[in-house]
Ligand SMILES: Nc1ncnc2c1ncn2[C@@H]1O[C@H](COP(=O)(O)OP(=O)(O)OP(=O)(O)O)[C@@H](O)[C@H]1O
């Protein structure tokens with residue numbers, strides 16, 4: 472059930488939208504606000520799943536201002552601007568407009584705008600396993616920042632720390648140890664109802680499923696449960712990004728199997744390339760060839776080590792979709808601030824490379 476807050480100052484329009492929302496089975500009304508300030512206050516404290524805002528709100532604060540402030544106060548909330556055909560509005564997630572509902576509009580259009588329409592329901596999200604056979608190549612860094620870029624583009628994004636023992640996402644973001652994790656999820660069938668409750672709201676509104684805080688808890692998690700969680704998250708998110716362990720254990724294989732796409736993180740160092748070659752051979756043996764795309768992302772691509780992009784693509788017979796430069800300063804500053812660099816320094820070349828990676832993934836998914 473999604474909770475929706477309505478921000479509308481015209482009583483007739485409010486009544487009409489309220490009646491439409493009442494007919495949506497998956498939505499309950501969190502309230503109707505006629506004033507911008509009261510609306511922002513309620514969105515800030517209650518963080519509803521959806522806020523619908525009249526783009527033509529009268530008074531000092533416009534509907535667009537309200538959208539921006541709700542986005543800042545509750546990044547995980549889906550914001551829908553309501554307008555009329557004479558005043559067209561474009562969705563602009565970076566300005567807090569995830570979708571637009573044009574009055575009078577029917578139930579189908581409303582469902583799509585709210586992200587609960589039939590179209591939204593059948594289309595399961597894309598599951599991306601960020602994998603590398605070699606440790607320390609940048610899996611965690613790329614997974615987290617990729618999730619944030621996709622979220623900034625208005626996608627619903629979940630990030631799963633698939634490294635059940637000594638996972639690092641909680642440390643990178645300095646999540647308090649009391650935050651709920653994978654071990655707080657009931658197994659198998661009961662998982663569906665409680666998965667929303669254990670998600671940590673990460674930067675920019677990325678929903679994070681953390682791995683356990685203590686190493687001994689890793690044994691409590693079954694590989695099959697990781698796959699189930701990934702699929703459940705894909706039901707309610709456009710993208711599920713999974714930070715994957717390097718060792719090909721049962722967990723790793725379950726993650727790779729459940730993924731719709733594998734992002735293989737490599738560098739131009741010969742040891743990494745050789746290991747990537749072996750991993751790709753394993754993927755072929757597992758029957759992934761032709762079944763799920765495997766895309767290469769080169770991290771620290773400026774450390775050429777004698778290898779070129781073309782040479783690497785030839786050696787591994789796979790496409791390179793992005794080259795990410797080394798940037799110790801931006802990366803370490805972002806770690807100090809516990810803010811992913813794509814949000815802390817969006818114009819840095821390292822962040823631009825992540826934009827390119829996200830674009831490549833989105834176009835791959837369209838194919
Ligand atoms: N492009 C980059 N520029 C600068 N520093 C980077 C870059 N990519 C990653 N790093 C840094 O390199 C280190 C290793 O990266 P990261 O932890 O993401 O790798 P990993 O593959 O997840 O490692 P592990 O195998 O241990 O899980 C981190 O300190 C990270 O901040």
Ligand SMILES: [Mg+2]
Pocket residue numbers: 610611612639714
């Ligand atoms: Mg890691």
